[in-house]
Amino acid sequence: MLARDAWLELRGRAVFWFSAAVLLVAVAMAAFPGLFAHLGPNEACDLRMSKRGPASGALFGYDLQGCDYWSQVVHGTRASIVVGVSVTVFAMLISILLGLVGGYYGGVADAVISRLTDVFFGIPFVLGATVVLVAFPDHGIWAMTLVLVLLGWTTMTRLMRGQVIAVKDMDFVAAARMLGASDRRLMVRHILPNSVAPVIVVAMLNVGNVIAGEATLDYLGVGLQYPDVSWGLQLNIAQTFFAEHPHLLVFPALFLTATVLSFLMLGDVVRDALDPRLR
Amino acid sequence: MRYAAQRLAQAIPVFFATTFLIYAMVFALPGDPILALAGDKPVPAQVLAVMRARYHLDDPLLVQYGRYMLGVFQGDLGETFTGQPVSELLQDRWAVTAQLALTAWVFELVVGIGLGVLAGLRRGGAADTAVLAGTTFVIAVPVFVVGYTAQIVLGLNLGLFPTAGTDEGWPGSYLLPGMVLGSFGLAYVARLTRTSLVENLRADYVRTATAKGLSRRRVVGLHALRNSLIPVVTYLGVDFGNLMAGAVVTEGIFNLPGIGQQVFQSIQLQEGPVVVGVVTLLVMIFILANLAVDLLYGVLDPRIRRARA
Numbered sequence: 001m002l003a004r005d006a007w008l009e010l011r012g013r014a015v016f017w018f019s020a021a022v023l024l025v026a027v028a029m030a031a032f033p034g035l036f037a038h039l040g041p042n043e044a045c046d047l048r049m050s051k052r053g054p055a056s057g058a059l060f061g062y063d064l065q066g067c068d069y070w071s072q073v074v075h076g077t078r079a080s081i082v083v084g085v086s087v088t089v090f091a092m093l094i095s096i097l098l099g100l101v102g103g104y105y106g107g108v109a110d111a112v113i114s115r116l117t118d119v120f121f122g123i124p125f126v127l128g129a130t131v132v133l134v135a136f137p138d139h140g141i142w143a144m145t146l147v148l149v150l151l152g153w154t155t156m157t158r159l160m161r162g163q164v165i166a167v168k169d170m171d172f173v174a175a176a177r178m179l180g181a182s183d184r185r186l187m188v189r190h191i192l193p194n195s196v197a198p199v200i201v202v203a204m205l206n207v208g209n210v211i212a213g214e215a216t217l218d219y220l221g222v223g224l225q226y227p228d229v230s231w232g233l234q235l236n237i238a239q240t241f242f243a244e245h246p247h248l249l250v251f252p253a254l255f256l257t258a259t260v261l262s263f264l265m266l267g268d269v270v271r272d273a274l275d276p277r278l279r
Numbered sequence: 280m281r282y283a284a285q286r287l288a289q290a291i292p293v294f295f296a297t298t299f300l301i302y303a304m305v306f307a308l309p310g311d312p313i314l315a316l317a318g319d320k321p322v323p324a325q326v327l328a329v330m331r332a333r334y335h336l337d338d339p340l341l342v343q344y345g346r347y348m349l350g351v352f353q354g355d356l357g358e359t360f361t362g363q364p365v366s367e368l369l370q371d372r373w374a375v376t377a378q379l380a381l382t383a384w385v386f387e388l389v390v391g392i393g394l395g396v397l398a399g400l401r402r403g404g405a406a407d408t409a410v411l412a413g414t415t416f417v418i419a420v421p422v423f424v425v426g427y428t429a430q431i432v433l434g435l436n437l438g439l440f441p442t443a444g445t446d447e448g449w450p451g452s453y454l455l456p457g458m459v460l461g462s463f464g465l466a467y468v469a470r471l472t473r474t475s476l477v478e479n480l481r482a483d484y485v486r487t488a489t490a491k492g493l494s495r496r497r498v499v500g501l502h503a504l505r506n507s508l509i510p511v512v513t514y515l516g517v518d519f520g521n522l523m524a525g526a527v528v529t530e531g532i533f534n535l536p537g538i539g540q541q542v543f544q545s546i547q548l549q550e551g552p553v554v555v556g557v558v559t560l561l562v563m564i565f566i567l568a569n570l571a572v573d574l575l576y577g578v579l580d581p582r583i584r585r586a587r588a
Contacts (some may be wrong), residue, residue: 118289119296119300122297122566123301123562124521127546127558128301128558131301131304131558134549208418208419212421219421220528257419260421
């Protein structure tokens with residue numbers, strides 16, 4: 001019922017369709033970069049063309065290595081989308097599990113989970129991630145994902161726990177319990193569907209934040225490394241030359257911002273649809 | 280009072296667990312720091328043993344950590360592997376980062392709450408739409424892109440601010456970096472204030488106050504706003520720690536010699552003692568700020584105070 005109402009509400013919002021369209025393009029670029037770029041990553045680069053601006057035949061100009069910048073920027077999409085989505089999915093699964101267990105059982109389990117959450121919540125993001133990533137220098141996309149999950153599951157866990165505590169004392173849960181439902185059935189069939197909506201909204205907003213965070217680590221030089229291609233890496237190189245060659249900064253920044261912005265706007269409209277009181 | 284003691288009792292184990300985690304991660308960095316110090320030259324086994332003993336590198340990790348924390352509470356953050364005390368190295372840098380974070384924080388507080396109130400009072404109006412769109416945009420643009428754009432446009436092209444360094448001192452050199460650092464939090468504060476104010480303006484107690492004939496200014500300022508600011512205060516408290524830690528990017532762009540830059544260099548040079556020292560202090564600030572917010576709640580909201588008593 002809630003999902004149906006939410007969909008009817010969403011259908012009428014221009015922002016929803018706009019951000020969904022942008023994300024569809026971004027996901028397509030991540031999955032099938034060949035459809036958009038005529039060159040592979042780091043392919044057919046010509047050092048003589050290094051840092052040249054946009055011209056006919058090269059819409060976005062050339063990067064430092066003289067590679068076609070449009071192709072490079074398109075290939076950069078995959079790192080951001082894969083990291084953003086997989087970090088959020090893993091973090092959400094962890095937080096649903098821990099939130100359910102801690103919120104439902106309370107007592108020692110809850111105390112342990114809550115303190116563990118506090119510990120990880122207290123680690124500053126950029127510094128914490130930098131320390132881990134420098135300790136393991138040979139890292140690709142999956143190591144980045146692991147680090148970002150490790151530092152990013154706490155907020156959603158707190159939210160989920162609070163939701164479970166609010167829901168577990170409601171009458172319908174008590175009714176199900178009196179009918180003889182087991183703890184597991186209560187958690188999965190009754191409490192979970194009624195407490196997960198705000199977590200999903202935060203997760204959508206979180207995808208944007210994770211993408212920005214991953215780009216920040218690349219930009220600082222501790223994230224992905226050449227020959228990987230990502231927007232953060234392109235911005236890292238751009239920082240030295242952007243005063244004379246602004247196109248190096250503008251194009252990856254534009255793609256990055258459009259993607260992050262779309263996830264944020266999507267999260268916003270979904271929240272409005274699920275909870276119209278807030279609008 | 281009992282509540283304060285209880286919160287403190289929770290915060291202490293969290294502090295030790297977090298700092299131990301950082302300590303373990305940093306000293307799990309691969310590579311022997313003593314060998315790194317010598318560069319390409321071979322190190323005689325005897326020298327190596329003496330050096331390792333001097334820095335207690337062969338003790339169990341927990342013992343090393345315990346010895347280190349004892350030192351921290353006496354104001355001793357240890358030495359770098361070249362023999363310089365870490366606290367001396369950081370002395371001047373703390374001031375830079377603190378000034379930067381404080382500038383950003385005040386900016387967030389004043390402009391953020393101002394924009395939020397402006398938008399919340401006229402929900403659906405032009406100002407509201409502009410604030411919502413603007414803040415979403417600011418949240419979406421990564422801070423280093425904001426930084427470079429601001430540096431080029433406001434600093435280089437328009438010449439309104441110095442572009443780098445701390446030559447002009449506070450506030451001149453810190454205004455632009457502070458605004459860049461605070462931009463994300465500002466957008467967040469504005470949205471939080473707006474949502475919270477909108478909700479409260481619809482509450483029964485506001486209708487009652489209006490019905491009793493109170494002026495709009497009094498209803499909003501004294502009743503609705505005070506209640507609306509509770510979540511905002513929470514965020515602002517937590518965010519101060521984030522600003523100190525997040526300064527690494529802003530300091531890099533504007534070339535401010537703060538702790539962020541120092542710790543970043545140290546991580547790459549495997550200067551473990553500096554990294555642990557800085558992060559330990561940051562975690563301490565972060566936990567203290569959280570604690571202060573929790574205690575401040577009671578002052579702001581008598582309902583919370585009574586419920587806890």
